[in-house]
Amino acid sequence: MSAMTARSPVRLFLQRLFRRKLVLVAVIILLVIVLLAILAPWISPYSPTGMRVSQRLRPPSLTNWFGTDEFGRDVLTRIIYGGRASLGIGVAVVMCTMLAGTVLGLIAGYFRALDAVIMRLVDAMMSLPDILLAIFLVAVLGASAGNVVLALSIVYTPRVTRVVRSSTLVVRELPFVEAARALGVSTWRIMTMHILLNVASPILVQATFIFAYAVLAEAGLSFLGAGVPPDIPTWGTMIAAGQQYADRAVWLVLFPGLAIVFAALSLQLLGDGLRDMLDPKLRKAL
């Protein structure tokens, strides 16, 4: 029944989204990075942990495209594998913050009695610098990939909460919400079908920003030694380890850094594209 009517809006949406060539390029870059990370064991030329001391600190060449590090490990291989942890952490942080932020934001926006409590907590957390709070949390919880996800989720949840709350405050006053109340619709259904559905666009856009932030923040934490343990390759740990040799072997920090730049930049571009698509005023200009 809905297959025919559902497909054409999606196609129209993609057509409009990709009318901006920059957004199309961003999506292609993202797809390549994600595919490389998923297919890492099959396509990477070397083992990510295989040390060959005789080959240490070799500059980029035909055998090692991105050079080798201080233990003779292939940098390209480690970047491909590093994408798994970096992107994985990004996705996990996005899912956690979206879930927690959406629930808290909806509650704060809909139940006015709980608004003050939740929002003062959020304000308190947002008054601390992100990276300091994350370092503190990882230091307390211990350095592991799971704790980095937890710490970054706690740091970024207030942002999502704020966005969801402010959108909820607008939508809850719209006549169709009052109409649902007049019909005798349950509060749960009003919050999900009427409010959540109509605040989904800003949440979606926020998700792409949080993803980019999380990839960058993980790199920052790992660089500062408060992130993922150094034996797991992530783009951040690679830069952290490579900085000691940066004067002799610039490729150790250059290529993981570029990977972060490309991932974050293309996500931001996709986020911009989505935002413009979902805002009816901007959509007309496309």
Next chain:
Amino acid sequence: MPLLELRGVTKYFGTAPKLVHAVEDVSFTVERGEVVGLVGESGSGKSTLGRLALRLLDLTSGSVRLNGESIEHLGQRALRPLRRNAQMVFQDPYASLNPRLRVASIIGEALDAHGLAQGKARQARIAELLELVGLQADHADRYPHEFSGGQRQRIGIARALAVEPQLIIADEPVSALDVSVQAQILNLLQDLRYRLGVAMLFISHDLDVIELICDRIVVLYLGRVMEIGTAEQICRNPQHPYTQALLAASPKPDPDRPRTRRLLQGDIPSPLSPPSGCVFRTRCPLATAECAGAVPPMRDLEGGHAVACIHDSRSIDWGGMLQNRKNDRVPPC
């Protein structure tokens, strides 16, 4: 036992000293199958009163009885089953439908909320409701933005009818529509009224519309009732200066009518500090010192006609505007 009975209904918004007197001491009833019009200019508390009657807002004081059952103290959860009896049609057909839901979900939600129909029966009922309001069954798969304003209002009416209510509160259901579409929606409401026997509280600022479809009329000014009577009594024999002013301000088109118009001066006073005594005295041609003293009580005239004025208003000269109306043929109902 009346279907809906409002007694001494009062609603203030905000807190002193910024207390808005939205509705003050309003009492009237709606009988089964009856259409009662609520008329008044902007800010007279019409919409607030409609929402109070459905308990979409909480009362400051007074009582609302639906089928004899007092509902002013019930919580939202306790009210839910009672919502089957009374429904609402909203003013803005663009904002009162969730843009993200298909028509089937919008109407079906009413059925789901009260467990009225599932599966095939639910689908059939949605199709039936759409046809009842003059749409087609296959409109159920579309989204609200694919419809015109008039069609959207029909969807809103179908949603209200889904639970087979005894009472529909129609809050300016046609004021956001084009005149030609207004007539279609009014005809639909008339038609539904006779076919389904549903009672209505019809809120409007348009006296012609009210006169056309209502049995009785309640005239509201600054949150207070000025006059209550049958459509005939209010429109042919208005006793309150305010009712007369309203009627004089909405003349029937007639090339021979006198060109002199005597209309009300100034604006409706701020509900933050309503005038003492009669709230209309600041704009009333008959106002005397006596009017500022006490709120005029409802004075019963013959045949259920009641007016809140201590003066005899027949002396006001409305420049022939009222006589002009009186000569009109009563519109067929």
